[in-house]
Amino acid sequence: MLPYKSLIQIDRQSSITLYIQVCNTFISLITSGTLKPSDVLPSSRVLSELIGINRNTVKLAYEELISQGWAESVDRKGVFVLSKLPIITKIKLPETHKNQSQEGFIWTNSFEKEFALSAKIIHKDPIVIDDGFPDVRLAPIDQLMREYRSLSRKFYGKNFLKYGSTMGSENLRIAICNYLSNTRGLLVSPENIIITKGSQMGIYLASQLILNPNDTIAVGISSFTTADDTFKYRGANLERIPVDDNGMDVDFLQEVLQHKKIKAVYIIPHHHCPTGVTMSMERRLKLLNLAKEYRFAIIEDDYDFDFHYDNKPYLPLASIDHNQNVIYIGSISKTFAPALRIGFMVGPPAFIEATASLRKMIDRQGDTLLEEAFAVMFENGEMERHFRKSLKIYKQRRNHFCELLSADFKNEIEFRIPEGGLAVWANFNESINLIKMSDEAAKKGLSISNGNFYKNDTFSPNAVRMGFASLTENETEKAFTILKSIF
Structure with a gap:
């Protein structure tokens, strides 16, 4: 048996419930390769005694693992790591330098083509x-504007009216790091993040760096039309992959990869647009393995992770990617108010620096004062x-x-x-x-x-x-x- 007493650390001061802490630890052990498919998990009685929590809490953690597709219960035998999961080799310690890795996906730091914006339809119907x-009527706009005005009046707030970092407010990037860690188990630093004006800017920036004309990007048969258009504007070819009730058909993608070079895969694993289906954990893990084997980038569009009503949502691919193949794109606009254009993109530091260089050519920086106000909203718990x-x-x-x-x-x-x-x-x-x-x-x-x-x-x-x-x-x-x- 693994040394679970030291592996599972419980933080009773955390806002994350105990059973979710236990569940997340097991997920980390599985995705790191420490636990293999079909490995047996300790009984609820044994584990509760080892880590000092109630036995019912352990049972809840196991139920959550099963509901998320990480484990399975076998009558009279116990709880096991799901046998259908792909075998994952133990991860290596991440590289700390910013140079392009020899193992990750390949991207090109060149950008020439302009992006044609399409006109938006403004609804005027009752x-x-x-x-x-x-x-937008639910958004705490008054509190946001109060912080905005307060910052603008402070003597140090005047500095936010000057040119700032193209990567965005450092305070907001720090706040988003904490937010991603608490809600998605995604551990990143501010140098991994660039603030964008919504998820669409992130999709465009990523496509410009990853794709060259005539490269092929895999997208769903049903897909977010604006993203498809962005890839076409870049000159890429779209390879359509079927989407069913379990998300993108990764087995079909694997067959395509055997005879065609795929530079990237664009995917919305949570609440796929337009159909709303969620990608299964088994397919997520297989997609990550394929990305490592074939060295393609995964552009993960996670525009509304925060709105999940029943079970706890699956972790994003970026949270369980150990080979730096995932570019993770999120949006605050989609969860707060669409007109307040705040989004973010997460990736390897060198890739984010190149993204900032491109962003500087088309949009020098965002609204630093607004970004700082949002940072305060995250820090004081208002968000x-x-x-x-x-x-x-x-x-x-x-x-x-x-x-x-x-x-x-x-x-x-x-x-x-x-x-x-x-x-x-x-x-x-x-x-x-x-x-x-x-x-x-x-x-x-x-x-x-x-x-x-x-x-x-x-x-x-x-x-x-x-x-x-x-x-x-x-x-x-x-x-x-x-x-x-x-x-």
């Missing part, structure tokens, strides 16, 4: 069923309180939204209740013309997508994303009344 955006409050409200709205969908549109719309995210992927009856539906709804004061945004050369569903988060229960009822009148 009621909007959007793509899945947060409710955490906002996420907790929003999560509770969005879960209630999701439940109400889905109940009405089931009751009022059972013959018109098929859907699954999403485990997380801010939208429902709604498949409409083939007899319904979505373009006409959208046009008729607009005439009656309701804005809803006509579905064209989600289509591409291989994917053409009669479906739309129906965002529930930005609508109160009363607004949802009004929207559905209009939609029902059209049908």
